[in-house]
Amino acid sequence: MQISITKDYPGGNIHMISQEDSHVQLQQEMRDSDGWWFYWNFCAEASEPGEVIFEFTNGEVIGPYGPAISEDGIHWYYDREETFLSHTAFRYHFGNKPIWFAYSIPYQLSQLHSFLKENAWKGITCHTLCVTEQGREIPLLRIGAPETGRNILLTCRHHACESCASYVLEGVMDWLLAKDNLLVRECCIHIVPMIDLDGVENGDQGKNRLPHDHNRDYTDQPIYAVTKAIYQYTENVPLLMGFDFHCPWKWGDVNSLWSIVQGEEPFAKAQQAFSQILEKVTADPKIYTVKNNTVFGSGWNIHRTPSAWRFFFRRGAQVAFSLETPYFGEMKEPFSQDFLRKLGHYFAAAMEQYYLRFLRNE
Template identity: 45%
Template sequence: MNGIAIEDDYAGGNIRVIGQASGVVALEQQLRDTSGWWFYWSFAATAAEARAVAFEFANGEVIGPWGPAYSRDGIEWTWLGADASGSSRASFAYAFEAGEKAYFSYCIPYQQHHFETFYARISPHPLVRRKVLAVSERLRALPLLVAGDASAERHILITCRHHACESVSGYVMEGFLEHCLQPPYSLFLTQCKLHYVPFVDLDGAERGDQGKGRAPHDHNRDYTDRPLYRSTAALTAYASALPLEVGIDFHSPYLWGGRNDRPFIVKRRSPMKEEIERFGALLMRATSRSEAAANELRYDGAHDIEAGEDWNQPNDRTCSSFFERRGARLAFSFELPYFGVEGGVVTPDSCRRFGADFAAALEAYMLEGGRHDEDR
């Protein structure tokens, strides 16, 4: 194909090539079993000769404000830059060296191999244990991490990747856990037990599915009496055996613009609303400590979406609804932007720092809650 080879047969790959001519490759994201339009894509391209190539997408504007995510090895990712796409959000250009292979993606990926690299770093810790939550439909073992004292009676459950393409949470949780594991050990390791599910839809994440809007329903609409997916059935059973105090489900929202560019909480109705706002105040304080930093993700409760506002309508089939039904004192979905804003661009490192702030805020919330419970 004019010296440009396109592939997506790697973890997270997703592309359909429509055609190629005169240094232009026409392509589109694969929707697969997604019931509507969505935007995730990821592919690798190899050029036999040094040349500039334009990649043009035929199914919507799917290039973010910093251009595509870019990698030379499929492991370490950065942004190619806004100049790569110019004024168009449906195309970008790249100048290849002869024989060069480059990876491109809608957003910065987080695959199971990223998780395994992270787990290898923390696995020697005496208070970290790994379990298998379930075996997926495609026979993948879904990892479950448990951190904390085995005798702890306070339980926190955090889930990610109910929607396969929402990858930012993996880096946030790396920062979260590293904060908790640094000596002196945090509250989570002395008084609480933290349960972490990094990939609810591991099959989708590894296959490069959209995940959002999967037919007949996606994993975050599967908290019913008869779950369709093995992972949600196993998570339901696992969480039901815990005296759950906190349940948080991480997501990423829609494309870019408005609150989609900022971290925000999907609020629930009273009395959960008041607990969410208590935690939100602590998170705002934690993320505002680094005002002088050049690139930090910051949370501001002004960007939260209220219950009943816009798309945040009552739905008892979501994970956060399930957490609330299980009796959690604090339960919500948290949305992490794919791209961020100037001064707060999403990168693996900025996400890890945000995760550390998130852990500090949750620790403060638990400490305050503990004192409050004892005083009643």
């Protein structure tokens, strides 16, 4: 049996080590990341129907539900029963068509374009924030009423591989556009959905990119065009709220929980207040509770490193934080595209509640 493997499409990332009959050895590509990370994404086709074993040789990079699987590169699912062998190997029974596999469910620029096409008539406008180092135009979206001077900034993919966060952001936009709400009537929501667009489309890890990654670029001397553009854009756009959508480490413990990353005081107070609202809105402790939060001083969250949410506070935000959405979760089923969008609906509803309670009458 011959297995042909390609990464020659947006988001592709794989290095084939060897193939012996129906056993393939692979590795994720670290590219310019400092140290180890776990993102991979490839398309495979077998020369004849049959079972193939894919074995990864650099660390545990197969999630608890097996690989994300797609027959068209757009719709994705998991099938633990049929695929999962261990955190380093999975099997798949090929028919006679190509199959896409990925660490978790990808989200590329083409999906954002599909969303925008479907929703253009609802009042979301698309602009270009800037052009990336590799010549791509970074989308800047706006929903709501710019003349109100009440601005909310949403950003995503500071870390290129964190695709599940994009579905949550899509859910937020979906909620904002779906019905009459206070945020759209009384504020302008500015959205930069793909900060490290080159990394997203190239299929980079993006996390811990050298010399530093995009979320560590909020310094006195930013090096990336997109950070400089955000500095410039927000000079005349004082913020009321700012949220930055991420995914955490691969899985386990807090990494399997929907979590708000808290800073130290005085930032933590507003972050806690938002968390309490989000807990009420979700109304299901299996989905979210304040206890999920990654509080400052615990785990990895011990450094006052430059990051987008700190910058949002510097631009006047009354509340800002990173939101960590797990790649899989630890519910009965792994997070699906639809469930991730539903998380976005909860988050948008919490934004509206927070605005109503704390910001509207200021």
